[in-house]
Amino acid sequence: MSLFKNLFKNRTKSKQTKKTKAKKHKNLISKLDNFSETYKRDFGLEIMHLGGFPKIKANKNIRITKAGAGRLKINGYPVKVIHIEWNEKGKRSVGKAATGAVVAGVATGGFGAIVGAAVGGRNKDNSTCVMIVEYTNVNYTVYLRGNQKKYNELVYLMS
Incomplete structure (x- = not known):
């Protein structure tokens, strides 16, 4: 027991x-x-700066941090955000899709051609975040490379 x-x-x-x-x-x-x-x-958020902010060179990764409601710091420079928007842009490469279809079709038969076209012709995300900011009493339009997730994180930092 x-x-x-x-x-x-x-x-x-x-x-x-x-x-x-x-x-x-x-x-x-x-x-x-x-x-x-x-x-x-x-x-903050690390994001690609495409251009528009006078103190930072184009095509450089930058860090954006919170500096208060409606205010951010771009690489340490305090700015007031006037407007922000996200522009979705995508590009599908037809040439890569065709190449992928041919290579996969030869290697595996008909089904492989379909898969090869899908994999070879994936979308490239060229979306941008556009911010109008005020820095030293001058307005600048700042362009950033970012998908919707980055945009949402940027909006979160502004709250």
Whole structure:
């Protein structure tokens, strides 16, 4: 009988341990999410500067951080954001799609041609974030390379 009690005791402890571990795991994930939000706010967003800001050369990665409501710091330069928008642009390479179809078609038959065309002709994301900012009482239009995720992070920094 004592063997049965020990087995039942261990099983109960095992269930409790799983619940405790799940609770700890959930708390850890919550802390990680909070850290992620704090990190974004404090350390900002790294994004490609295409041009428009006078103190930074074009085609350089820059860091944008929060500096208050409606204000940002672009590589440490404080700016007031007047307007921001996201322009979606994508480009599909027909030549790469055809090359992918031919290569995959020869290698694997008809089905491979379909897959090769899809893989070879993937969209290239050329979307831009456009910001009108005020720096030293002058308005500048700043162009940044970024997908919708980067745009959303940028808007989050402004809040």
